[in-house]
Amino acid sequence: MKELFKNSIYYIGSLKIFNRFIRPWRGRTAILCYHRVLPDEIVNVDKSPLKDMVVSVSNFEEQMKFIHNNYTVVSMDQLIDHLNSKSKEFVVAVTFDDGYIDNYTHALPILDSYNIPATIYITTRFPEKDCEMFWYELWELINSKNKIIFKNRGKFYKFKLTNNKSRIIVFNKLKNIINQEDPLSQKKIMSRIRGNVEKINYFNICLNWEEIKNISQYPNISIGSHSHSHYSFGILNDNEKNTELYHSKKLIEKNLGMKINHFAYPFGQMKDCNLKDSKILHDLGYKSASVAFPFKLHCNSFNQYYLPRIVINDSPISTFKSKLNGCINLFSYLRNKTPNDILD
Numbered sequence: 001m002k003e004l005f006k007n008s009i010y011y012i013g014s015l016k017i018f019n020r021f022i023r024p025w026r027g028r029t030a031i032l033c034y035h036r037v038l039p040d041e042i043v044n045v046d047k048s049p050l051k052d053m054v055v056s057v058s059n060f061e062e063q064m065k066f067i068h069n070n071y072t073v074v075s076m077d078q079l080i081d082h083l084n085s086k087s088k089e090f091v092v093a094v095t096f097d098d099g100y101i102d103n104y105t106h107a108l109p110i111l112d113s114y115n116i117p118a119t120i121y122i123t124t125r126f127p128e129k130d131c132e133m134f135w136y137e138l139w140e141l142i143n144s145k146n147k148i149i150f151k152n153r154g155k156f157y158k159f160k161l162t163n164n165k166s167r168i169i170v171f172n173k174l175k176n177i178i179n180q181e182d183p184l185s186q187k188k189i190m191s192r193i194r195g196n197v198e199k200i201n202y203f204n205i206c207l208n209w210e211e212i213k214n215i216s217q218y219p220n221i222s223i224g225s226h227s228h229s230h231y232s233f234g235i236l237n238d239n240e241k242n243t244e245l246y247h248s249k250k251l252i253e254k255n256l257g258m259k260i261n262h263f264a265y266p267f268g269q270m271k272d273c274n275l276k277d278s279k280i281l282h283d284l285g286y287k288s289a290s291v292a293f294p295f296k297l298h299c300n301s302f303n304q305y306y307l308p309r310i311v312i313n314d315s316p317i318s319t320f321k322s323k324l325n326g327c328i329n330l331f332s333y334l335r336n337k338t339p340n341d342i343l344d
Contacts, residue, residue, distance in 0.1 A: 019325060022322075022325050022326045022327055022330060023325055023326055024326065025296055025326030025327070025329045025330040025333070026090060026296070026324065026325055026326030026329060027090075027296040027297040027298060027326070027329065028082070028083060028088070028089075028090060028091070028297050028298075028302075029079060029082070029083070029090065029091050029092065029093065029297055030090075030092050030093075030310055030323070030324050031079070031092075031093045031095060031290060031307060031308065031309040031310065032067075032092065032093065032094050032095065032309065032310055032312050033095055033096075033097060033264075033268075033290070033292050033309040033310060033311045033312060034055060034060075034094070034095065034096045034097070034107070034312050035053040035054065035096065035097050035098060035100065036053055036054045036055070036100050036102050036103075037054070037055050037056075037057060037060045037102050037103065037106040037107040037110075038054050038055075038056065038057065038102055038106065039056070039057055039106070040056040040057055040058050042054075043055075043056040043314055044056070047164055048139055048143070048168075049139065049168045049171050049172060050135065050136065050139055051313070051314065052311075052313045053313070054313070054314060055312060055313060055314045056314050057106050057110070059314055059315075059317070060106070060107060060110055061110045062317050063312070063317065063320050064094075064110050064111065064114045064116055065114060066317065066320065066321065067092050067094075067116070067324075068114040068115070068116060071090070071091065071092045071324070072089060072090075072091045072092070073091070073092045073093070073094065073116050073117060074091045074092070074093055074117060075093065075117040075118075075119065075220070075222055076093060076095070076119045076222060076224065076261070076262045076287075076288055077222070077261065077262075077287070078091075078117070079091065079093045079288075079307075080287055080288055080304055083297070083302055083304065092324070093117075093119070094111070094116055094117065094118040094119070095118065095119045095120075095121060095224075095264065095290065095309065096118065096119070096120045096121065097121050097226055097264055097266075097268075097292070098121070098122075098123050098126070098206075098226060098230070099120060099121070099122040099123055099126050099127065099206055099207045099212065099226065100205055100206060100207065101204075101205055101206060101207050101211065102205070103120055103207065103215070104207060104211050104214070104215055108215060108218065108221070111220065111221070112218065112220070115220065116220065117220040117221070117222070118220065118221055118222075119221075119222045119223070119224050119262055120207075120212075120215065120221065120222075120223055120224065121223075121224040121225060121226035121262070121263070121264040122207070122212060122223060122224070122225065122226055122248075122252060123226045123227060123228070123229070123230045123248075123266070124225070124226075124227075124228045124247070124248040124251040124252060125228050125229055125230070126203075126206040126207065127206065127207060127208050127209045127212060127255075128251070129201075129203055129208075130201075131201050131202040131203040131205075131206045132199065132200070132201060132202070133202050133230075134175075134178055134186060134190050135175060136200070136202055137190065137194075137199070137200045137202075138171060138174060138175060138178070138190070138193070139171055140200065141193055141194060141197065142161060142167045142170055142171050142174075143167060145161055146160070146161055146162075147159060147160050147161055148161065148170065148174075148193055150189065150192035150193055151192070152177070152181075152185070152188075152189055152192070153185075159173075159174075174193070177189070178190070179232050179235075179267060180232065180234070180235060180271070181235065182235055183229065183231055183235075186231075209255045212252075212255070212256065213255065213256055216256050216258065222262070223252055223256060223258075223260065224260060224261070224262035224263060224264060225245065225248040225249050225252060225260055225262070225263045225264075225286075226248070226263070226264050226266060227244040227245065227248050227263075227265075227266050228243075228244050228247045228248040228251070229244060230266045231244070231266060232266060232267050232271070232272040233265055233266070233272055233273060233274065233277060234271045234272045234273070234274070238280065241277060241280055242280055242284070245263065245280060245281065245284050245286070246284055249284060249285070249286070259285075260286075261285070261286060261287040261288070262286065262287060262288045262289075262290070263281060263286050263288065263289045263290070264289065264290045264291075264292070264309075265289065265290070265291055265292065267292065268290070268291045268292025268293065268309070269291075269292060269293055270291075270293060272291075273289075273291045273306065275303065275305075275306055277289070277305065278303060278305035278306070281305045282305065286305070287304065288304045288305065288307055289304075289305040289306065289307065290307040290308075290309050291306060291307065291308060291309060292309050292311055293308065293309070293311075293332070294308050294309070294310050294323075294328045294329050294332050295308045295329055295332055295333070296308075296326070296329040296333070308329075310323050310324075310328055
């Protein structure tokens, strides 16, 4: 019912008759945030909470065709220049988070065919062959158990897992708990949930350095940093943030032989970002930093280290059009809640 309501609202928002009322909310740019692009037959049967990270190949191509035909699509370098100019033109930028192999195998051919620039933000421990991803492993563990029992910080947790709905609810609860713990505590919690099951390394779905280098040689593709370890910056102190940003930047520059200018916050919600990080980013030579929640970027003022992005999932093209029109920024403003509560 909720999904039907969201899609209905977005469909109405995509209609031309409403454009003049909604478009003032789109601001100067829409930065699209993708994670994975996978074949339709895989996406269509996916019932997991991680489906929101995936767009089907057919929907991705339809989306790229639409922005190619209707908007000026720019790189992140061009976007910063645009925002620093007096131009009021609305432009679109395309970005990908984490560094998945399907960005290369499925997304890149489509981007190339429509001559669309894109930035891929790399979590650098992944090509270093440390591909532990608690969010994927957590779902696999939940999906294979009837119950989860563990203790953390003196509190006892017990969850019954009876069907897919209950598993998704538990996943979201545990993901939020884990994500707000310090790195060592995250590993301890996952170890307790895992029990005797061997830890999973997801190297098979991540880009390696050779593949990243091949992608970076495409004229329309740029590489950015998504930190080294993919921890929420909301749980790190300034020294830890500095290390994450510096190490990631230098690893990419060493392996690719090019300067890295752009950063995207891991997880990227309000609790994972801080405007005070602008100084650290600036001092390390970054030109921009992007979050993963929407808001209207005003013409007269903006912070290049706190750029809004619209997370794109496998929804109808009407939803995609409506988000570009400014609907999602309007919803964000009206509801005035955390990004997790905003229609996505």
